[in-house]
Amino acid sequence: MVQWEGNITNFTTETTLAQHDLKFFTRPLSFNLRVETNQKTTSETVDNVLLSSTLGTTFRLPLGLTWGTSVTGAVNFVQNQNPLQRYFEYVNTLGNGGRINYLSSLHKFRRGLVFSFKHVYRDYPQAEYSHLDYWYMESSTTWFPFIAWRFNPSIRLTGFYAEGIKYRFLPSNEDLNVADYFRGYLSRSSKISEVNTQLSYGGVVNLNMTVDFIDFGFAKSYANPFLDIGVFSNPSEPDGRTILASAGMEGWGVLKRFPSHPMRVALGFNLLDVYEAMQGRMEPMDVEWELSVSFELYF
Structure with missing residues (x-):
């Protein structure tokens, strides 16, 4: 994906490689690798590069419930920012797969x-970025x-x-x-x-x-x-x-x-x-x- 933002002040790209039919023994797995870049039109070099990878799976639970869980690891290069920023993101979802x-x-x-529940937690392990931790x-x-x-x-x-x-x-x-x-x-x-x-x-x-x-x-x-x-x-x-x-x-x-x-x-x-x-x-x-x-x- 290539996107122009605002009055053509930024040039953003997003490239994703995804695989959804993987299996570990009988356990279904999903995997993706993503690269995002951002560059101001006034800059001669890329201002921001985010590289992330996500691995997830789902589990069937009693009462027709489905639990999905995934973990994402990412490194984020930001121009003139040291040290290199890293984070882990954990996502859990719960739904009944119901119908109306x-x-x-x-x-x-x-x-x-029909109901669904989602919990997201992002952890920045470095002390310099720990204030960025969040969940919802x-x-x-x-x-x-x-x-x-x-x-x-x-x-x-x-x-x-x-x-x-x-x-x-x-x-x-x-x-x-x-x-x-x-x-x-x-x-x-x-x-x-x-x-x-x-x-x-x-x-x-x-x-x-x-x-x-x-x-x-x-x-x-x-x-x-x-x-x-x-x-x-x-x-x-x-x-x-x-x-x-x-x-x-x-x-x-x-x-x-x-x-x-x-x-x-x-x-x-x-x-x-x-x-x-x-x-x-x-x-x-x-x-x-x-x-x-x-x-x-x-x-």
Whole structure:
């Protein structure tokens, strides 16, 4: 991979050699060797070269769980930096390999549980770089516990915690905006801007209370009251955290001829603004709200 950054101020390359079908006796192994380089366009020599190698494997555990583990050793050459920087990174993952199953392509009620957990620890063994040590853990769970007559509740929990490093929410996908985890906050919201940055921890709960609504013959419809709540680190707040909460209603429509493309309309409100309006500290017309239309379900 070759990448130009910014206004062509840096030239970055990444070369990877990977092998995924290795075996040690019956144990599956994955291996890769990677070289990354970085050079400023104003430099005549390469500013940074990172050479790393990763070896990993997986284990089947009871209850359908899968544990994955890997270790990475790396050396990092940085121009005018001595001694040569080294680190080891240990990654452990745990998942259930589960699935969320629809009753049918038309009927959007679902059952199932999917969860994943990841822990990453990076160790710099040299005393000069020991202050760079860090670790973080990240987890995600989506659960559709039961279907009772016309009712199909569901919940999604997503979060992370880090020591020695900060990430945007979430570490595994920092390209998303925090607003993407809420139905009721605009991307440009001031509260979203406060936490749409590097954080030491964050967690979001999305709760759906889906009910079967009307069958029109040519299409089925669903009503879905929802509640989204999140807690994020924020040193600028007196208690060191920011709480976001939104609630509202979704409506789904599923055409029998095109069941794979449900139409979803969601109207959500910032619950903290609603509370302020109820206390008379904000005009009702100033309450933040969001109306969204999509051809896929929220989760």
